[in-house]
Amino acid sequence: MPRDSLGHNAEGPSDKTVWVLKFEALDGEPIALVVNYAVHSTVVFGTGEVSGDLAGAACRYIEDHIDDHVEDHHDGGAVALWTPGPLGDQAPRVNLGLPFGVAPTERQKARAYAAMDAQGLIVGAEVLRVAASLTGLTSSVRIGAEQRTVPCPVKAGRDVMPSMRQELVDTVPLRLALITLADVALAGVSGEVVTDVYRHLAARSPLARTLLISIANDRIGYLPDDARFDRPVHSVNGCPIARGHAETAIVEGVSDMIARRLGRPLRPVPEKAL
Template structure:
């Protein structure tokens, strides 16, 4: 069973307490040229709202780590970026977690890993990838340079804007709405502020596809972008005395593999929307973003127990899993049929909080099993972390030809165990290392 874990106090260890430092930066990554950047059939016709990267640097005096969130549909094998960060900033590659908000109205970046089932990119995508890499590195340089002594707290709320999307209708499984299916409504909020109370960043974790305006043909951060915009605007308008516009809201996608927004554009794929269609969809995007964003702000205001004595842990591992060929997938999907596909696991621990990254779209039931197995009660799951190899359904789901099974690149009986046992083992190892350091 998961347990609460409190770090040993300085009085107990006889050592100086770790002092947290935090810095966060937001930078625009909207492409200058949209040609051939749509990851699915079609072209982007324009920009509705800009895309951003949001980078958080954390250090405890001994360990440095970085969390980066990109307003993109997916980031493939991000190893070259993590290695570049290590070369240029000295932050170890296995201490860096990069995720995408999974807005479907944005490009993809990076290579498709061998065996992965992901959208392929052409020359324009690879050129854009280098632009994004440059801006991520620059943002982390700035975030570390501006890092301040900070304190940290965590809280949870709920938001009912997601719904299970694996629906059985007319004798077959479709992507629809299944209110009876599993769905995690938890909104996780990690709050970082300077010692004088000046807000630095909030990390948001929620399980939903950002597909409210998918099909509009316009660049947009979608639901995740709308939520972050609402949060950041609030801090700019109402946080008295803080530096204007510098509070960053990083969206991390939770177990979204089987989760859709409750309200979306609602048109069949490939059907051109009218301006009225798009107007309603963008209104739904802003409304659902507001619901999540407002809950984040409510929760953040209730987080009053914060600490600057935070020991950071981080590690990553790769589990080779036997490949399964995708079924009934889109024409833009690429899969190299090799023997194994790399399932990448990443972990950042902050005091008694674990951020567990997984390189695919994890479904609800896997997260529920992980939450019950993890040594830490406060365990968040970040999908699409450091790669996007495909959907990652639980083993039981393979009895049904649902979308997450058809789009899974891993044979039954491997992904769920690798995630639950692998992440739990990594967390337990970090706790042992922390206890040994405290002796």
């Protein structure tokens, strides 16, 4: 496989952290789990069928088993909410794997759906393990929210999928959103953020518990880190923003919103992070 082709790279950056927020009633009855994980839900992409894919399979498993560790539960219909993390460079380990436009056989479809359920079980089981270990929940939470739009200079796409169309404009709006729950920050970005952008944000943010949610409020394309522009990889080809703007806007913009809202100083810029 050519070094810069779209495919599996075992040495590439990847964040395997599964973030879990647990909400429960005062009597301990589960209400909801919010899940944040960095992977494309594209296991059965190419079958031509509408599906919740990996995220849907994981949430079904979670909802089916969320009450297993709770004694005398009331089966109150607790829900799982999946949020996509920095997935711009993260594909599922096993997927349909056919070239674009090639129709799968029924056997290939069946194998893809089996892979979807298996990977959903793996993520879902880990979410439940983490949720069961969470202690010290509080009934007093301070909630805050903010959003901003950063106009960024446009870069033309190259060798992208036919469905990725680009308007002839000078700037593209990058939307940033923030919800804070006590010492947890949920940071939304309107594109497919790659791993290293999130790592730089996590290092800069005043909160250690900073979760990034990709494709929030829009999907403008891939959002790679600046260093990645040295290689003609898929995430760079599909990025609509010129080098030197998206990473800075996300890292500094989200960190600044968190710092101002909570009155906390930014952490120093890590060496070689920006």
